[in-house]
Amino acid sequence: MSSVEANFDGLVGLTHNYGGLSFGNLASAKNQGEISRPREGALQGLAKMKWLADAGLVQGVLPPQERPFLGLLRDAGFAGTDRTVLEQGWKHAPALTAASCSAASMWAANAATVSPSADTVDGRMHFTAANLSTMLHRSIEGPQTQRALQAAFGDPKHFCVHGPLPAHSSFADEGAANHVRLCADHGAPGVELFVYGREGDETNLAFPARQTLRSVRSIARSHGLDMSRTVFARQGSRAIEAGAFHNDVVCVGTRNCLFFHETAFENTAQVIADINKAADGRFEPVFVEVSEQDVPIRDVITSYLFNSMLVEWPGEARLVLIAPAECQNTPSVVRYCEKLVAGNGPIGRVEFVDVRQSMRNGGGPACLRLRVVLTEDELAAVNPSMLMNDQLFARLQTWINKHYRETLSLQDLADPAIIDEGRTALGDLTGILALGSGFYPFQRS
Numbered sequence: 001m002s003s004v005e006a007n008f009d010g011l012v013g014l015t016h017n018y019g020g021l022s023f024g025n026l027a028s029a030k031n032q033g034e035i036s037r038p039r040e041g042a043l044q045g046l047a048k049m050k051w052l053a054d055a056g057l058v059q060g061v062l063p064p065q066e067r068p069f070l071g072l073l074r075d076a077g078f079a080g081t082d083r084t085v086l087e088q089g090w091k092h093a094p095a096l097t098a099a100s101c102s103a104a105s106m107w108a109a110n111a112a113t114v115s116p117s118a119d120t121v122d123g124r125m126h127f128t129a130a131n132l133s134t135m136l137h138r139s140i141e142g143p144q145t146q147r148a149l150q151a152a153f154g155d156p157k158h159f160c161v162h163g164p165l166p167a168h169s170s171f172a173d174e175g176a177a178n179h180v181r182l183c184a185d186h187g188a189p190g191v192e193l194f195v196y197g198r199e200g201d202e203t204n205l206a207f208p209a210r211q212t213l214r215s216v217r218s219i220a221r222s223h224g225l226d227m228s229r230t231v232f233a234r235q236g237s238r239a240i241e242a243g244a245f246h247n248d249v250v251c252v253g254t255r256n257c258l259f260f261h262e263t264a265f266e267n268t269a270q271v272i273a274d275i276n277k278a279a280d281g282r283f284e285p286v287f288v289e290v291s292e293q294d295v296p297i298r299d300v301i302t303s304y305l306f307n308s309m310l311v312e313w314p315g316e317a318r319l320v321l322i323a324p325a326e327c328q329n330t331p332s333v334v335r336y337c338e339k340l341v342a343g344n345g346p347i348g349r350v351e352f353v354d355v356r357q358s359m360r361n362g363g364g365p366a367c368l369r370l371r372v373v374l375t376e377d378e379l380a381a382v383n384p385s386m387l388m389n390d391q392l393f394a395r396l397q398t399w400i401n402k403h404y405r406e407t408l409s410l411q412d413l414a415d416p417a418i419i420d421e422g423r424t425a426l427g428d429l430t431g432i433l434a435l436g437s438g439f440y441p442f443q444r445s
């Protein structure tokens with residue numbers, strides 16, 4: 001049966017802002033306190049989805065979460081009406097309250113780790129919602145992400161959605177951003193590559209390593225993966241210290257192609273040997289390694305070259321790299337891309353996409369999407385209201401233009417009006433995406 005690699009993108013949330021909340025993410029730190037443009041950000045993300053859907057790729061939509069998330073402030077002891085909780089939060093615990101307002105769930109590559117049914121022992125697709133336990137503002141996403149995945153992939157005959165791993169540092173998990181799947185064909189059994197920055201509790205780098213070996217081993221076990229086709233690789237400490245807080249900032253892969261920077265792994269030769277061994281007899285992996293000499297790691301981080309989507313474009317023999325527009329401003333990257341497509345390797349074209357609002361928080365085109373390989377039967381079992389088409393595009397465009405603020409400063413987030421503004425918008429979205437009753441916290445209280 002033929003399978004496709006679908007992309008499910010997170011919609012940029014109503015409170016998209018530059019809080020400077022992600023230590024080790026250089027763009028987040030650099031743009032702290034800037035005024036954001038939520039409407040523009042959401043429309044940029046939507047345009048990317050529409051473009052790929054129009055090209056014939058299967059494209060899904062994941063809903064933003066309710067923000068501010070007053071549950072966090074209530075857990076921290078603030079009480080009273082919703083308005084009082086937010087006001088008191090800003091007055092007495094501003095950092096915590098800023099975290100409760102973050103729209104970071106838009107970066108769907110961090111929503112979950114996904115193992116297609118061709119790889120799992122029970123023949124179902126497995127998802128593990130990420131606990132995102134390293135960053136406070138992201139640690140509140142997991143349970144609602146699980147609900148969103150359940151809304152999209154609710155049929156237990158085909159899908160199994162696991163809850164987040166335990167919320168302890170040794171189980172730190174940031175989802176598919178540290179996971180790559182290589183294969184001969186999407187529907188064939190593949191090699192799953194899990195990348196971790198530390199084994200468990202140790203903290204030995206200047207910036208946090210957000211994924212652990214304990215977490216990825218746990219996920220591989222619960223997804224029922226064949227260990228002979230599973231590779232665990234340590235992320236390069238040089239890359240983490242240069243600002244590659246997720247592996248997908250230095251590496252992307254699809255089909256039989258792994259495209260990565262020379263600093264991506266602690267021991268590149270070992271990773272290549274392990275992947276070759278795991279793929280043996282099934283497919284011939286192709287490794288496209290970019291040297292420090294061609295593109296220095298600092299240019300990798302500013303341009304986000306590797307936070308590109310590597311896709312099979314309908315009708316094209318070679319893969320297409322969908323890179324952030326910022327790549328066009330980095331001479332070493334421009335030169336490299338010209339050389340890349342002029343060669344006869346697996347990548348035949350580079351396209352640039354404008355997701356600047358997200359990029360300024362360290363989220364490129366690949367961060368915004370979660371890849372889900374679907375057989376025809378599985379695709380038929382997905383919630384159809386969450387799949388992009390002309391009608392959904394038009395409805396979401398109208399919804400964004402109606403509800404999103406044009407600009408947002410950190411002070412604006414202290415205005416209690418944003419609570420109801422958000423709820424009204426998400427109430428409408430619940431209907432548009434057919435998310436079911438009691439989907440959002442405010443709909444359950």
Ligand code: SUG
Pocket residue numbers: 017018019020021022025028029102104107109110135138177245246248249361362363364366367
């Ligand atoms: O977790 N930025 C996100 C960016 C996530 C990018 N995802 C992948 N690489 N897959 C993060 O660091 C910034 C929020 C702020 O500073 O307001 C933030 O959370």
